Amino acid sequence: MKTLLSSLVLAALSCAPLARAGDLVDLSVIDRDTGKTLTTYARDGKIYVAGTPGHRYSVRIANRIGERVLAVLSVDGVNAVTGQTASPAQSGYVLDPYQNTDVAGWRKSASEVAQFNFTALSSSYAAKTGRPDNVGAIGVAVFREKPLDLPWREGKIASAPLADRYTPPSPPAQPASQKPAPASVPSGAMDAESAIAKSAGATNDLARAETAAPGSAAHMRKAEESLGTGHGAREISHVAWTEFARAGTQPNEVVSIRYDSRANLVALGVIPPPPPPRRFVEPQAFPGGFVPDPRS
Template identity: 40%
Template sequence: MKRLMGGILALGLSLQALAHGGMAELSVYDRTEARRLQVYWHQGRAYVVGKPGNEYQVVVRNKTGEELLAVVSVDGVNVITGETADPSQSGYVLGPRGSVAIQGWRKDLSRTAAFYFTSLSDSYAARTGRAQDVGVIGVAVFRKRIVEAPIARSEPHADAARGPRAAERAAAEAPRLGTGHGRQEHSPAQFVEFERASHAPAQVLTLYYDSHANLVARGIIRERVPVAPLPRPFPGFVPDPRG
């Protein structure tokens, strides 16, 4: 069956990933300030700081020499279908050593609605009644099933559609921070053939985000406290008093 491949793959972005593993890497790029967001590690989890109002994109890079499928969720919502996210759903196909920059919620094969950091109440997830998973970006990575030799086969039965070989349709302390449903942009994509090698993902990447103030309050970011200089017993000559 067909899966979605974003036209943005052709750009081959080389942004350094923040949440990474053996097969793929995940990073967040602030489009408003034109910079990759720094990652903060805390108790084995990766966090980035989102600035309210800023648009951003999710970047997934394929580190392997084979095609991969990346099922991407933001705030627990599939970025292509808008469904409550599950690894079995639609995703983007990444070519060998390729990258995809996902700028927003996919509306159709030519448009997306921009991701932007916003209040929890204004987030797309909250506005569709699913605020419980706001503040996290996830990627489930699947390998492609390799057929060693072409063989004749009958059409699969309807009840086999959920099996591991099924080819699915894919589209390439204060209040918490969430992701909004922003302006619509031109973002072409197309359906391509991709069959998963297994039912379970080969890798899952997770990246949490929140405001700077919240991450400081939770102890994830530790700011340096300015230290006043010690008084000097012999600072110099006697100056005239003021006034």
Template identity: 45%
Template sequence: MKPKLKFAAAAVAAGLAMLSASAVAIGNLADVRIFDRSGNRDLPIYWHEGKAYVAGRPGNEYQISIRNRAGIDVLAVVSVDGVNAVSGETASPEQTGYVLGNGVSYDIHGWRKSLSRTAAFYFTQLPDSYAARTGRPDNVGVIGVAVFRRKPVAPPVAVGSLSDRLESSPAAPAEAAHDSAASGASANKGKGASARSADSAEPRQRQSLAQPSLGTGHGRNETSLVRNVSFERATPYAEEVITIYYDSHANLLSRGIVAPVPVVRPQPQPFPGRFVPDPPRG
């Protein structure tokens, strides 16, 4: 099946819960992290029963940052709350996404509205999420990135007699080097452009802290430049699917996914005073 055109972001642009946060990025073929734009910080990853979680703050804008580590161009199909972040369709891995060159990083700020505009992602209560407002609330609270490698281009087949090929072989490397340099310059130019574009709580305490679930809203309009490119996938299935769940800190606390901040009580002192004070006047 021939793939559809994709957006080239790079071209323009164990056991019980682990209650402490570790890394801020996950993935093998690609690093994926969630960056709180309003708070200007990476959201730490909390691992619970083999799943990755981040804690979002209601009202804060965020971005999905992807870095290609595959050693070849990749297609990243991005899903937010079960909705394709480019097309707005109910998400499926065979849909459109972002193409990133080898080693390229790209920040996805919002829902793709056109080749030049996005609507910002922001954390909000479930009823205000884009998915819920479009009648699809069942998968609110999860971000997914399906990663496909580009299908390698087959080397050209030699044409002509053996003597012709042997005679022309000394000149061939120079021509190939020239072509390689030209394509490399184009890729570097594209990569430069992409930068412009491109202690456990008690159950009762946990229950009392729970809030409405978080989703992702359809926020302010922003400039974000991409262009259409063709992309042929090396496999019909995603070689890696990176999944990050999210909710408010209070809700993750109530579910035992994050640990509460311990209350520091001053150490009792046996002799807190130096002199005997007067008794209260009666």
């Protein structure tokens, strides 16, 4: 199958904290309006980050091994390249050995994306295309590459050029009444990207009540509507097609992150609530009264 390859090899792995260290890739979320990697919180074997409504973000994928991998990125259960309901079998981005790259939006063409931004669940791209069930989950399915049949191993060469072996995927179909409105294209090219499919079994734990002990913070009413990912302004982002033969039909690794607003994660017990403010009593030189006995 044909997959997307970043047109640039980005800088070495960031030293910022990563969401989870997998065997093949690391995954993290970057707030593009602050430039900071979002702090991660662990609960019940899951990883969470707190997003800020209205802020743009990108998904950073870092290849940790010395061979190419295919990364299938899903945002809210939607393939970030094709717009289809995500599946690991779909198209994605290819990362070179030890490459890391930021995926800044929904791929609109080989030269443009629509920015990811944190928005209310009801305003998310997934909800507006009739797929709200997995809003709040970001995942990447990772595939190793099948070794090529080299002439000195097989005694023959490929029967066709690599470029002729695969057919590009057809553009995703969108409901006629729900196509996202075009947005303006900001000037200046952004960083190259890489990504594809939904994390297997990922669900929007934050969009509905979680199981928790009675009286726990998770049973508190959420402070605000859950966050989702919007279909934001267009920006330049160049990629090129390449071939990638998967070593197997199942992902070699799946890494996922859940996200919501800080207020909601506090209400759900994912983020500890801030300590109550310390009451400060102004010391008095002459508080009055008589001298008491000391405490024993």
